[in-house]
Amino acid sequence: MASLISEKLPKFTAETxxxxxxxxxxxxxxxxxxxxxxxxxIREEDVEHMRRKVLNLSQSFNEIKEGLVExxxxxxxxxxxxxxxxxxxxxxxxxxEDQTVAYLAAxxxxxxxxxxxxxxxxxxRVPDFTPAKVLDFGAGTGSAMWxxxxxxxxxxxxxxxxxxxxxxxxxxxxxxKGLKNLPLIQSYGSIQALSKHVNKSGRQxxxxxxxxxxxxIPSLKDRITLVRQLWDLTGDILVLVEPGxxxxxxxxxxxxxxxxxxxxxxSRKLQNAAKKASNDLMTRKTGAFIVAPCPHDGVCxxxxxGKYCHFVQxxxxxxxxxxxxxxxxxxxxxxxxxxxxxxxxxxxxxxRGPWPLDGMKFETLKEIRAKRIPEDLDINTENQxxxxxxxxxxxxxxxxxxxxxxxxxxxxxxxxxxxxAEEEEEKPQADIGSGWGRIIYMPLKRGKRVxxxxxxxxxxxxxxxxxxxxxxxxxxxxxxxxQARRSIWGDLWPLRSGEIRKFYT
Numbered sequence: 001m002a003s004l005i006s007e008k009l010p011k012f013t014a015e016t017x018x019x020x021x022x023x024x025x026x027x028x029x030x031x032x033x034x035x036x037x038x039x040x041x042i043r044e045e046d047v048e049h050m051r052r053k054v055l056n057l058s059q060s061f062n063e064i065k066e067g068l069v070e071x072x073x074x075x076x077x078x079x080x081x082x083x084x085x086x087x088x089x090x091x092x093x094x095x096x097e098d099q100t101v102a103y104l105a106a107x108x109x110x111x112x113x114x115x116x117x118x119x120x121x122x123x124x125r126v127p128d129f130t131p132a133k134v135l136d137f138g139a140g141t142g143s144a145m146w147x148x149x150x151x152x153x154x155x156x157x158x159x160x161x162x163x164x165x166x167x168x169x170x171x172x173x174x175x176x177k178g179l180k181n182l183p184l185i186q187s188y189g190s191i192q193a194l195s196k197h198v199n200k201s202g203r204q205x206x207x208x209x210x211x212x213x214x215x216x217i218p219s220l221k222d223r224i225t226l227v228r229q230l231w232d233l234t235g236d237i238l239v240l241v242e243p244g245x246x247x248x249x250x251x252x253x254x255x256x257x258x259x260x261x262x263x264x265x266x267s268r269k270l271q272n273a274a275k276k277a278s279n280d281l282m283t284r285k286t287g288a289f290i291v292a293p294c295p296h297d298g299v300c301x302x303x304x305x306g307k308y309c310h311f312v313q314x315x316x317x318x319x320x321x322x323x324x325x326x327x328x329x330x331x332x333x334x335x336x337x338x339x340x341x342x343x344x345x346x347x348x349x350x351x352r353g354p355w356p357l358d359g360m361k362f363e364t365l366k367e368i369r370a371k372r373i374p375e376d377l378d379i380n381t382e383n384q385x386x387x388x389x390x391x392x393x394x395x396x397x398x399x400x401x402x403x404x405x406x407x408x409x410x411x412x413x414x415x416x417x418x419x420x421a422e423e424e425e426e427k428p429q430a431d432i433g434s435g436w437g438r439i440i441y442m443p444l445k446r447g448k449r450v451x452x453x454x455x456x457x458x459x460x461x462x463x464x465x466x467x468x469x470x471x472x473x474x475x476x477x478x479x480x481x482x483q484a485r486r487s488i489w490g491d492l493w494p495l496r497s498g499e500i501r502k503f504y505t
Contacts, residue, residue, distance in 0.1 A: 012356050014479050016428040017494050020356070021436070021483065023121050023292075024490040027335055028113045028315045034146055035109075035318050037175040042105050042320060051324050100141065100167040104175075105320040108143055113315040114340040115147040115211055118241055121292050122344050123151050125432050126237070130155035131206035135233055137191070138213025139163040142172035145185070148207070156183040160198075160205070164189050191229060204235040211241040214251050227255050228262070237291065237346050244310030244339025252341045253300055253309070256290070259345055260297055263288040289350035289462065290343060293438050293490070296457035296465035297350060302440075305467070309440060309455075310341045311490045350462045355435030357496035365475045434462040436492040437470075443487055448474040450484035454493050 012020065123129065132155055136144045139161035148156060163169050169187050176182060188194040195203065208230050217223045231238055240255055242248030267287050289297050293311070302309055314337050317325075322332055430436045437456035444451045450472045458464040470493065472484040487493065 011354050011359070012428065012494070014483070017356060018483050018486065020428040020430040021487065021492040021494060023124065023430075023492055024311075024488050025117055025120070025313065028116065028313060030109045030112060030315065030318055031146075031150060033179065034112065034175070035320075037177075038104055038108065038318065038320055041171065041174055042101055097167045100165070100171050102324075103168075104141055104171055105324045108141055109318045109321055110315060110336060110338040111140075111143040111212055112146055114313045114338045115144050115209075115241060116150060117311075117313045118239060118292075118340070118342045118344070119144075119147050119151045119209075122237065122239065124427075124429060125291050126346065127429055129206075129237060131236070132157040133205050133207075133235075134159045135162070135194075135205040135208045135230075136160070137162045137208065137210040137230055138216075139172065139187075140165075140168050140212070142175060144209050144211050145172070146175075148209075149183075158184045158186070160194060161185065161187045162189070162191055162194060163187060191233075203233055205233055206236045207239070208234040208237070209239040209241070211239075212243065214240065214255070215242055215248055220254065223251065223255070224258055227258065231259060231262075231345075234345075234347065237344060239342065239344045241340055241342040244312065244341050246308050249308035249310050249341040252343050253303070256294070256300065256343050259288055260290075286347075287349050288345050288347055289432075291346050291432055292344045293342065293455075294465070295436055295438050295455060295492075296434065296462040298458070298462070298464040301455060301465050301467035307440075308341070310339050312337045312339050314338075351431065351433055352460055353431045353433035353435065355433070355497040356430070356494035357435075360496075362477045362479050365478050368478065430492050434460050435495050435497065437495055439487055439489060439491050439493055440467070442489045443484065445485060448481070450481060450487075452484070452487070452493075456493075456495060460497065 131148075131152055134148060134156060136142075136148075136159060139145065140163060142161070145159055145161065148159070161169075161172070163172070166189075173187075176185070188197070210227075210230055214223050214226070217226060227240070238259075240252060242251050264287070270286060293309070294300070300309070314335050316335050317333070321336070322334075325332060434457035437454035440453045440455055442452075452470055453467060454470050455465060455467050458466055470484075472481045474481040
């Protein structure tokens with residue numbers, strides 16, 4: 001790897017840059033205790049009957065996509081199975097027993113894996129955030145709750161679940177039977193019910209999450225109304241997750257714009273009121289900024305480009321998914337890729353910090369070779385970089401013969417992921433200032449050259465953003481080229497302050 005020369009003390013080294021930038025996860029394995037709970041719940045189901053249930057559920061999801069409307073007046077024409085109330089009552093698809101069982105077998109492992117990925121990144125980006133009280137809206141069978149218990153196993157004290165489907169509530173409770181050291185869990189059928197039974201001072205939650213539920217609300221007006229209510233219940237961080245489709249990404253983009261606009265307007269009003277009253281009415285929680293995935297709070301640079309922001313998490317299929325999911329022609333793969341779109345807001349203002357590449361100077365390949373002593377000249381640098389990166393090339397390659405490691409571990413003892421969480425927290429952290437861009441879509445690796453698209457901030461305040469193509473070559477910057485070959489879709493990319501549309505070619 002190329003050496004680094006510091007003009008001033010840099011915050012990162014070449015190795016810590018790579019560790020801090022890595023946000024993606026390889027093929028995720030659903031924890032053994034969740035796999036065992038799902039198998040136990042559906043063990044008496046007939047295989048062919050279950051496959052029909054899974055197929056019917058998939059068709060219902062397709063109907064939901066077709067039913068999304070942007071005109072709130074048209075939402076009145078929706079099917080009777082939609083029950084949308086602007087007072088945040090019953091919403092979405094009413095899961096019956098058959099649909100709930102199908103969801104557990106086919107969808108819950110995938111949804112859990114994407115939520116684990118999202119919440120793990122929130123924990124890495126905000127290491128001081130330890131939620132004690134949580135609200136899970138549209139909880140379903142508890143996918144987000146299971147993910148939270150894995151990501152923050154020691155801090156959770158109380159989890160409020162809002163789920164209108166009684167069958168989903170019963171299934172979620174059944175999955176938890178036999179588990180120890182659970183936080184206090186309370187279920188409600190609607191936000192109205194939660195507000196009725198919880199006094200006003202107790203309605204603030206450290207973390208609020210709404211996953212795979214906004215797409216079940218047919219009109220933009222009702223979605224905005226709901227998200228505003230969720231934001232009012234948020235004391236610190238709000239996380240929204242939707243399927244990684246154009247529709248799901250569009251919903252996330254709309255909610256992103258509205259929350260940021262609403263908080264900017266509120267901040268201006270408070271500032272004006274404070275000036276007139278000659279005192280400081282502003283609080284630490286005024287305003288909002290984005291923890292992930294966006295590295296800025298400006299207008300989304302993907303608007304009107306024909307592209308949409310989404311990510312992918314690969315997971316090893318569980319035995320229930322392999323048993324009940326159909327494959328028309330080819331053998332069912334040992335894994336699947338769950339595509340998702342998400343946004344994580346935090347109350348307050350975006351912190352500022354040094355940009356990761358500030359204070360660092362990189363040598364070219366020619367300069368490195370010139371410094372080598374004669375006995376080292378026979379080293380083939382090109383092969384060195386190629387061989388080191390070869391193992392990273394197959395991140396999303398299809399492998400129908402992928403082994404099912406999860407089958408062998410389903411008889412293991414049930415453990416909590418405390419040690420893994422502590423180990424990950426010791427790694428270098430990428431702060432949520434403006435110095436880290438986000439890699440959107442898979443990089444193109446072309447010999448000694450790597451190209452990828454980065455969403456990035458344009459200033460220290462993170463008020464403006466851009467979407468740029470980054471090109472890193474081995475000859476000009478071996479160190480960053482080495483990192484680029486290991487970077488994949490969803491990772492961060494380090495930047496230097498003042499760099500605008502000029503990178504490392």
